[in-house]
Amino acid sequence: MKQWRFEVFNRPGFSDVHGNGVLEDIRELGITSIEAVQSAKVFLIEADFDSTFADRVAGELLSDPVCEEYYIGRSSAPAGLARATLIEVHLKSGVTDPVAESVMTAISDMGVSGAHVRTARKYVLLGEIRPAQIETIAKRVLANDCIEDVVVGDEAEPPSPHLSPYELNIAHWPIRDLDDAGLEALSKDRDLFLNLTEMKAIQAYFRRLEREPTDIELESLAQTWSEHCVHKTLRSAVELTMDGQTIHFDNLLKETVFKATQDLNKDWCISVFADNAGVVEFDEDSAVCFKVETHNHPSALDPYGGAATGIGGVIRDPMGTGMGARPIANTDIFCFGEPDMALDEVPKGVLHPRRIMKGVVAGVRDYGNRMGIPTVNGAIYFDDRYLGNPLVYCGNIGLMDRDKAFKHPQSGNLVVVVGGRTGRDGIHGATFSSGEMTHEHETVFSHAVQIGNAITEKKMLDVLLQANEAGLYEAITDCGAGGLSSAVGEMGAELGAEVDLDTVPLKYTGLSYTEIWISEAQERMVIAVKPENREAILRIFESENVEATVIGRFTNDRKLRLRYNGQQVAELDMDFLHDGVPKYSRKAIWAAPALSEPAEAEKDNYNDELLGVLASYNVASKEWVIRQYDHEVQGGSVVKPLVGVANDGPGDAAVIQPKPTGSRGLAISCGMNPLYGDIDPYWMALAGIDEAVRNLICVGGRVDRIALLDNFCWGNCTHPQTFGTLVRAAQACYDGAMAYGAPFISGKDSLNNEFACEDGTTIRIPPTLLISAMSIVDDIERCVTMDAKRPGNLLFVVGRTGNELGGSHYYKLRGQLGANVPKLDLELAPQIARKVAQAIADGLVASCHDCSDGGLAVALAEMAFAGGLGIEADLRGLPASKDCTRLDAQLFSESNSRYVVEVEPRHYDAFAKLMLNLPFGQIGKVTAGSKLVIRSQDGGNAIDAEIDILKQAWQRTLDW
Incomplete structure (x- = not known):
C-alpha cells in the first residue's frame, strides 16, 4: 500500500482557535517568548489510491474548503516563520483513534476499501524557544504521556503503529506454595490490587482444585473482587467507636442506605440496587432509571479520555438495565483543585488542575453532545485536596417500558458481544481504580486509560432499541469495569458460561487471551440471544453497520469456561467467582474535631x-461549562x-x-x-x-x-x-x-x-x-x-x-x-x-x-x-x-x-x-x-x- 500524508491548516484570515488556545496555555506557563502558534490536523493514510483520489479525499473529506486548506505531503514552514519550532503529537500504538475510524469508514464509502488511517496534531511555534521549554510545552500543554508520543522537528518520523501478532502461550501463575510475602508480591507485581486475605482465599481454592491458576483466572478474580466492582468496604461488618460507645453493623450498606429503602418499601420502586441502574415508576406504562458513576483515576491520567468514557460508560448503564432503556438526560458533577495554582506547586505525576478541568469538561461535552443526549444538571466544586484525585461524577437517566425492567437470561442462550471492538485500552481499569494513586501512575498505568468513540455507541444504541422492540434478546448488560469478565460473569452468575476468546472482534492484532477478557475498551455490550433468534438479530446489526458477534453460550453447570483457539485457558466456579471474596470486619473511629468559631468584629456593610x-x-457562574453542553437536544x-x-x-x-x-x-x-x-x-x-x-x-x-x-x-x-x-x-x-x-x-x-x-x-x-x-x-x-x-x-x-x-x-x-x-x-x-x-x-x-x-x-x-x-x-x-x-x-x-x-x-x-x-x-x-x-x-x-x-x-x- 502507498503511504499518504495530509496536513490541514486554517486558511489565512480565519482564526486558528485551537492554536490560539495553545498559545494562551503556553503563556500561563510563564513562557512569553512564543509569539504565535499555528495548528494543523495530520492524517497518515495507507491505501491503494492514486493522486487524483488523494485530492478528492483531502478536498471532500479531510478539509472544509471554505475555511481550510490542505497539503499532500509535508507542508513547508509558512512564510515569516523562520524561527519556527515544529512539534507533532501522535497517539501511542493501540490507543483508540475515533477520528481515524471515521475516516476509514468514509474512504470505504468513497470506493476504496482496506485503508489504514492514523491522525496526529501538528504545531508550529513561532518565537525563541529553548530545548527545556520545548519539553515543558510538550508535556504540560500539547500531549499526555499516557496516551501520546511527541515528535519534534520536521524530519522526525512518527512512531510505528504496527503490532506483532499474538501466539498462544497459556501462562500459569504458581500460587499454592507461596508464603504470605510471596502472595503479596504476586498481587503487587501483577497489578491485582488484592490484599493478603483475598490472596489466601484464592490460594486455598486452587489447593482444593490441586492445580495452579492460569493468568486469566487470577485476573478474572481480581476484576470481580475489586473494590470498584464488589464494594467490599461498604458491605463489610463494622465496629464503630464514637463518643465512648461502640456501634456494630453486620453489613454497613444493608443497615444504612439500603435499609432505608427496605423500611420505606415504596410501591413505585420497581428495581433498586439490583441492576446497572435503579428503576422507578414514571407512569402506568413507563419507568425511568437513574445511575451515577465515577471515573476519577482515569480522568487524573487523561482528563479528556477518562471523562469521555465516564459519561459513555454511565450512558450504557441504563442501556443495560432490565431489557434496556433509552437514555434521555445526562448529569455531571466535577471536583478539581483550584485552577489558578502556580505550576511549580503541582506535584510530579499530577496534571495542572486547569488542564484537568478543561480536559474533563471537553470529554463530557464531546461524548454527550455526539450521543444526542442533553446534559441538564450538574455542579463543580473546587478544593486543592482534589489535586491528585479529581472527582468526575457522570450520571444518566433512561426511559423504558415498565414490563421490560428485568432480564431473563437462560441456559442455552448465545453470548453475543455488540458494538465496538476490543483493544488494549482499559486494561486493569477496575483494579487500578480501586487503589491509591501515586506519582508513577502516569506511566505505569497508561494502559488503564480508555478512549471512547461516541459515534460507535450512538449507532449501537439505535440498533439495540430496534432489537429490544422486536424482542430478539433475553438479557443485556454493558462491558464496563472488567470488560467481558464482568459482563459475561455477572450475566451468567446463576447459569454458567463458556466463551471462545479468539472469536472476539479486535481493533488490532497482538492481544493475548487475558487482555481480550479484561479489556475495558468502550462501546461494547453483551446480550443473551436464543439460538432461534441468531440470524434475525445479526441481520439487524449488519443492516446498520454495527458489529455483533457470537462468542459463546450460557450453560447450566454454574462454571465459567474460557477457550482460545480451542484450548481451555480458564475454568472457575461461578459460586467462588462471585461469592468467594472474604467477608471483612473493619474498625471505624469517629471523634469530633476540636474546632471553634472565629471571633470577628461586626461591620455595618458587607x-x-x-x-x-x-x-x-x-459559587461563581459555571456558564463557561454549561454553554458547551447541549441541554436541549431531544x-x-x-x-x-x-x-x-x-x-x-x-x-x-x-x-x-x-x-x-x-x-x-x-x-x-x-x-x-x-x-x-x-x-x-x-x-x-x-x-x-x-x-x-x-x-x-x-x-x-x-x-x-x-x-x-x-x-x-x-x-x-x-x-x-x-x-x-x-x-x-x-x-x-x-x-x-x-x-x-x-x-x-x-x-x-x-x-x-x-x-x-x-x-x-x-x-x-x-x-x-x-x-x-x-x-x-x-x-x-x-x-x-x-x-x-x-x-x-x-x-x-x-x-x-x-x-x-x-x-x-x-x-x-x-x-x-x-x-x-x-x-x-x-x-x-x-x-x-x-x-x-x-x-x-x-x-x-x-x-x-x-x-x-x-x-x-x-x-x-x-x-x-x-x-x-x-x-x-x-x-x-x-x-x-x-x-x-x-x-x-x-x-x-x-x-x-x-x-x-x-x-x-x-x-x-x-x-x-x-x-x-x-x-x-x-x-x-x-x-x-x-x-x-x-x-x-x-x-x-x-x-x-x-x-x-x-x-x-x-x-x-x-x-x-
Missing part, C-alpha cells in the same frame, strides 16, 4: 464580602440549567419531559457540601440530601416521589479514622431518607482517592458524598424558576436561619472553617418541603430559590440579577434562631431547609395561611430598580449594591 463570595470558585428540556431574562441565572434543578405527550415531567437535582465534612460528615450528608430535595421542590417536584442516589468518594478506608467519617455519613443517609420518605435506588462508591507524592506526602480528598435526586412533576406548566419575575411581588423566607457559618463559603473566603455546621431538623425539614411544594402546585409561587452556597445574601443577589430586577429586603422579617444575632450570620449562614419564595400580592393571604406554624417571614419585595438592598435589624444597609456589579463579580471568575 458589600465587599458578598462580592467576594459571589466571585469565589464554588426537545424535552422544560427547566434548563440556566434561567432568567438573559438565560444566564443559576437554575436550582432541571425538569425534562420524558414523553412528548402528556404534561408529566421529571425533575433532576444534586447536593454536595464537602466542607461540612471537615466538621462532621453526618451533617454533611444530611445537608446534601436536603439540598438535593430543596432543588427539586424549587422547580415543582413532588415531595412524595423523590428517589435518591448516593456516591461516596473517600480516601483510604483501611484507616479507622477515615472509615469512621464514611460510616457517620452512611448513618445520615438512613436518617435523611427516612425523614423525607425518599428511598435510595442506586449508588456507587470510589475509595482510596489518595495520591502518594514523590516526597512521601499524601494528598487526600475530603470526604465527599454526592446525593443525586429525581422526582415526578405532575404538570410541567406549573414549574417555576429562581429568577425574580415582577416588580411589586413579595419575597418570603421559609425556614429558619441559624448561627451556622461553619463550613460556609463566607468562612472559606476568609481562610476559616468554624465549628457551627448547619444541622438539619429531621422533623421540620419535610414539613417545610411539603408546604412549599403545595404552594407551587397551587399556583401561589412566582419564583423560588433555595438558600445554599453563600446563604441568603447570595440567594437574593442571584434572584435579582437573573431576573434583571432589584430587590429590597429587611432582615427584621427573617425567621432566625435566638442565637443568630450576628449580621454576617444572618446574611451568609448556610442553614438547611430554607427557601426564598416570590409571591404576587394577590396570593399573600393564601400563601401565608399555607405556611402557618412554620418558620417563615416576609423579608422584602421585588423592585424595578437596579440594586440589591438588604437592611439590617437596626435599619442600616447591610448590603447596598448594583445588581450589574454583583453579576459581573459572579460571572468573571470562570469567564474563560
Whole structure:
C-alpha cells in the first residue's frame, strides 16, 4: 500500500482557535517568548489510491474548503516563520483513534476499501524557544504521556503503529506454595490490587482444585473482587467507636442506605440496587432509571479520555438495565483543585488542575453532545485536596417500558458481544481504580486509560432499541469495569458460561487471551440471544453497520469456561467467582474535631464580602461549562440549567419531559457540601440530601416521589479514622431518607482517592458524598424558576436561619472553617418541603430559590440579577434562631431547609395561611430598580449594591 500524508491548516484570515488556545496555555506557563502558534490536523493514510483520489479525499473529506486548506505531503514552514519550532503529537500504538475510524469508514464509502488511517496534531511555534521549554510545552500543554508520543522537528518520523501478532502461550501463575510475602508480591507485581486475605482465599481454592491458576483466572478474580466492582468496604461488618460507645453493623450498606429503602418499601420502586441502574415508576406504562458513576483515576491520567468514557460508560448503564432503556438526560458533577495554582506547586505525576478541568469538561461535552443526549444538571466544586484525585461524577437517566425492567437470561442462550471492538485500552481499569494513586501512575498505568468513540455507541444504541422492540434478546448488560469478565460473569452468575476468546472482534492484532477478557475498551455490550433468534438479530446489526458477534453460550453447570483457539485457558466456579471474596470486619473511629468559631468584629456593610463570595470558585457562574453542553437536544428540556431574562441565572434543578405527550415531567437535582465534612460528615450528608430535595421542590417536584442516589468518594478506608467519617455519613443517609420518605435506588462508591507524592506526602480528598435526586412533576406548566419575575411581588423566607457559618463559603473566603455546621431538623425539614411544594402546585409561587452556597445574601443577589430586577429586603422579617444575632450570620449562614419564595400580592393571604406554624417571614419585595438592598435589624444597609456589579463579580471568575 502507498503511504499518504495530509496536513490541514486554517486558511489565512480565519482564526486558528485551537492554536490560539495553545498559545494562551503556553503563556500561563510563564513562557512569553512564543509569539504565535499555528495548528494543523495530520492524517497518515495507507491505501491503494492514486493522486487524483488523494485530492478528492483531502478536498471532500479531510478539509472544509471554505475555511481550510490542505497539503499532500509535508507542508513547508509558512512564510515569516523562520524561527519556527515544529512539534507533532501522535497517539501511542493501540490507543483508540475515533477520528481515524471515521475516516476509514468514509474512504470505504468513497470506493476504496482496506485503508489504514492514523491522525496526529501538528504545531508550529513561532518565537525563541529553548530545548527545556520545548519539553515543558510538550508535556504540560500539547500531549499526555499516557496516551501520546511527541515528535519534534520536521524530519522526525512518527512512531510505528504496527503490532506483532499474538501466539498462544497459556501462562500459569504458581500460587499454592507461596508464603504470605510471596502472595503479596504476586498481587503487587501483577497489578491485582488484592490484599493478603483475598490472596489466601484464592490460594486455598486452587489447593482444593490441586492445580495452579492460569493468568486469566487470577485476573478474572481480581476484576470481580475489586473494590470498584464488589464494594467490599461498604458491605463489610463494622465496629464503630464514637463518643465512648461502640456501634456494630453486620453489613454497613444493608443497615444504612439500603435499609432505608427496605423500611420505606415504596410501591413505585420497581428495581433498586439490583441492576446497572435503579428503576422507578414514571407512569402506568413507563419507568425511568437513574445511575451515577465515577471515573476519577482515569480522568487524573487523561482528563479528556477518562471523562469521555465516564459519561459513555454511565450512558450504557441504563442501556443495560432490565431489557434496556433509552437514555434521555445526562448529569455531571466535577471536583478539581483550584485552577489558578502556580505550576511549580503541582506535584510530579499530577496534571495542572486547569488542564484537568478543561480536559474533563471537553470529554463530557464531546461524548454527550455526539450521543444526542442533553446534559441538564450538574455542579463543580473546587478544593486543592482534589489535586491528585479529581472527582468526575457522570450520571444518566433512561426511559423504558415498565414490563421490560428485568432480564431473563437462560441456559442455552448465545453470548453475543455488540458494538465496538476490543483493544488494549482499559486494561486493569477496575483494579487500578480501586487503589491509591501515586506519582508513577502516569506511566505505569497508561494502559488503564480508555478512549471512547461516541459515534460507535450512538449507532449501537439505535440498533439495540430496534432489537429490544422486536424482542430478539433475553438479557443485556454493558462491558464496563472488567470488560467481558464482568459482563459475561455477572450475566451468567446463576447459569454458567463458556466463551471462545479468539472469536472476539479486535481493533488490532497482538492481544493475548487475558487482555481480550479484561479489556475495558468502550462501546461494547453483551446480550443473551436464543439460538432461534441468531440470524434475525445479526441481520439487524449488519443492516446498520454495527458489529455483533457470537462468542459463546450460557450453560447450566454454574462454571465459567474460557477457550482460545480451542484450548481451555480458564475454568472457575461461578459460586467462588462471585461469592468467594472474604467477608471483612473493619474498625471505624469517629471523634469530633476540636474546632471553634472565629471571633470577628461586626461591620455595618458587607458589600465587599458578598462580592467576594459571589466571585469565589464554588459559587461563581459555571456558564463557561454549561454553554458547551447541549441541554436541549431531544426537545424535552422544560427547566434548563440556566434561567432568567438573559438565560444566564443559576437554575436550582432541571425538569425534562420524558414523553412528548402528556404534561408529566421529571425533575433532576444534586447536593454536595464537602466542607461540612471537615466538621462532621453526618451533617454533611444530611445537608446534601436536603439540598438535593430543596432543588427539586424549587422547580415543582413532588415531595412524595423523590428517589435518591448516593456516591461516596473517600480516601483510604483501611484507616479507622477515615472509615469512621464514611460510616457517620452512611448513618445520615438512613436518617435523611427516612425523614423525607425518599428511598435510595442506586449508588456507587470510589475509595482510596489518595495520591502518594514523590516526597512521601499524601494528598487526600475530603470526604465527599454526592446525593443525586429525581422526582415526578405532575404538570410541567406549573414549574417555576429562581429568577425574580415582577416588580411589586413579595419575597418570603421559609425556614429558619441559624448561627451556622461553619463550613460556609463566607468562612472559606476568609481562610476559616468554624465549628457551627448547619444541622438539619429531621422533623421540620419535610414539613417545610411539603408546604412549599403545595404552594407551587397551587399556583401561589412566582419564583423560588433555595438558600445554599453563600446563604441568603447570595440567594437574593442571584434572584435579582437573573431576573434583571432589584430587590429590597429587611432582615427584621427573617425567621432566625435566638442565637443568630450576628449580621454576617444572618446574611451568609448556610442553614438547611430554607427557601426564598416570590409571591404576587394577590396570593399573600393564601400563601401565608399555607405556611402557618412554620418558620417563615416576609423579608422584602421585588423592585424595578437596579440594586440589591438588604437592611439590617437596626435599619442600616447591610448590603447596598448594583445588581450589574454583583453579576459581573459572579460571572468573571470562570469567564474563560
